[in-house]
Amino acid sequence: MSRSSRAVSPDESPVNRDGDPLSSARPLVLEASDLVKRHRSSGFLRSRASSDTPAVDGVSLRLRQGETLGLVGESGCGKSSLARLLTAVDRPTSGHVEVLGRRLDQLDGRALRAARRNIQLVFQDPYTCLDPRMTVGAIVREPLLIHRDPAPRRDRRRRVAELLELVGLNPDHADRRPHEFSGGQRQRIGIARALALRPEVVVCDEPVSALDVSVQAQIVNLFTALQRELGIAYVFISHDLAVVEHMADRVAVMHHGRIVEQGTVDEIYDHARHPYTAELLSSSPAPLP
Numbered sequence: 001m002s003r004s005s006r007a008v009s010p011d012e013s014p015v016n017r018d019g020d021p022l023s024s025a026r027p028l029v030l031e032a033s034d035l036v037k038r039h040r041s042s043g044f045l046r047s048r049a050s051s052d053t054p055a056v057d058g059v060s061l062r063l064r065q066g067e068t069l070g071l072v073g074e075s076g077c078g079k080s081s082l083a084r085l086l087t088a089v090d091r092p093t094s095g096h097v098e099v100l101g102r103r104l105d106q107l108d109g110r111a112l113r114a115a116r117r118n119i120q121l122v123f124q125d126p127y128t129c130l131d132p133r134m135t136v137g138a139i140v141r142e143p144l145l146i147h148r149d150p151a152p153r154r155d156r157r158r159r160v161a162e163l164l165e166l167v168g169l170n171p172d173h174a175d176r177r178p179h180e181f182s183g184g185q186r187q188r189i190g191i192a193r194a195l196a197l198r199p200e201v202v203v204c205d206e207p208v209s210a211l212d213v214s215v216q217a218q219i220v221n222l223f224t225a226l227q228r229e230l231g232i233a234y235v236f237i238s239h240d241l242a243v244v245e246h247m248a249d250r251v252a253v254m255h256h257g258r259i260v261e262q263g264t265v266d267e268i269y270d271h272a273r274h275p276y277t278a279e280l281l282s283s284s285p286a287p288l289p
């Protein structure tokens, strides 16, 4: 049956089939409760959409250790705004985020820094997110310094070499600068930086969409291998449904700031119940082989 011809419920209320395909014995590493984000815009940038409609409008989700939650939705639906709330880059207007059972809004100072170590962000564009003046070694080491890692200098250097090796880069290239690397290699540097603090959760915001198609599969395979090796949980954000189908255990579908449907990959891709999910699936290209 083609995706577009699947029967869906005419009801447009959110569909939450929060079945747990992974053992519920696995601990929750991330929980978002009723998150709302209203961006404040001023002057000529103020539009009806930005002033009236929250970018994130009551989102709740849960993630277990070692699990991948795919987050899909069209451009402008609020995926990046949600990523910034989950990683405490931005504060929610209301609602809260729990990392390893600790509510971020109830922490400050050292306790907040400790909680934030466990949730890191990989950005979409490896071309703009790496400081061109810094060496690769300094870029990967930076989170250790920001989070005041007490390890001696020599151990930090060894840790950077291990991280570069882990993501498939030559540790001897730590003294080079980002412009000496290809797009895929730069994304590997961004991933090494995100892993420096050994996080439990990595939020990947469109991590392959700026890359050549031929390189995308290599980076997707790297994410999968790292998860197998390190047990990381991912929130994997993409507008590319085929990539998400390949990566995710569960999928959340976002539309106008809300999660309209959540479920396992099979539930979402083969038995979509929300009309928007069906529309999104019918307009997407064929899945990866």
Ligand SMILES: Nc1ncnc2c1ncn2[C@@H]1O[C@H](COP(=O)(O)OP(=O)(O)OP(=O)(O)O)[C@@H](O)[C@H]1O
Pocket: 039, 040, 041, 049, 050, 055, 073, 074, 075, 076, 077, 078, 079, 080, 081, 082, 239
């Ligand atoms: N800093 C900001 N100030 C004002 N409005 C913002 C800000 N960031 C995002 N928005 C608005 O919030 C809405 C959601 O944007 P967001 O970038 O989160 O969506 P997205 O799904 O990640 O889109 P894309 O896939 O194009 O990156 C949009 O209407 C956007 O214009």
